[in-house]
Amino acid sequence: MSSTISESQLEARLLAEARARRQAFWHSLLALDARLAAELHRLPPDEWADVAALAAYPQLHTHLKALRQVDAALCQWQLGLYGLCSDCEAELTPEQLWQDPCRQRCAPCEEKYRKAQHGAWEL
Numbered sequence: 001m002s003s004t005i006s007e008s009q010l011e012a013r014l015l016a017e018a019r020a021r022r023q024a025f026w027h028s029l030l031a032l033d034a035r036l037a038a039e040l041h042r043l044p045p046d047e048w049a050d051v052a053a054l055a056a057y058p059q060l061h062t063h064l065k066a067l068r069q070v071d072a073a074l075c076q077w078q079l080g081l082y083g084l085c086s087d088c089e090a091e092l093t094p095e096q097l098w099q100d101p102c103r104q105r106c107a108p109c110e111e112k113y114r115k116a117q118h119g120a121w122e123l
C-alpha cells in the first residue's frame, strides 16, 4: 500500500483550497459590505488581499491572512518552488502538503518560527 500523492493531486488540492478560502472570504465580505464585495468580484482573486478598503474591516483579518497564504502558495507553484520550506528550502513531504496545502515550513523551522512569534507577542 503506497501513500504516494501525485503532483497533479497536490495541485488539485491547492486549487480547491484557494477556491474554498476565496469563497469563504468573499461571503464574509458580502455580509459586511455588499458594494465592496461586488467591486472585488470584478478583480482577479489574487489581487483581493491588496485592496486597501478592506482595512476598514478588522473582522476580516483572519480571512485575509488565509487569502495571502493561499496566494503565496499558488505563486510558489507557478515558480516551481511549491513545497519547499521558506526558511531552509528543505522539501516538504506530499503528506504534509496534502494536510495543509499552504504549509510554508518544515517541522523544525515551523517550531522556531512559532517560538519567535510567541516571543514577539510577549514583548
Ligand SMILES: [Zn+2]
Pocket: 085, 086, 087, 088, 089, 090, 105, 106, 107, 108, 109, 110
Ligand atoms: Zn525548514
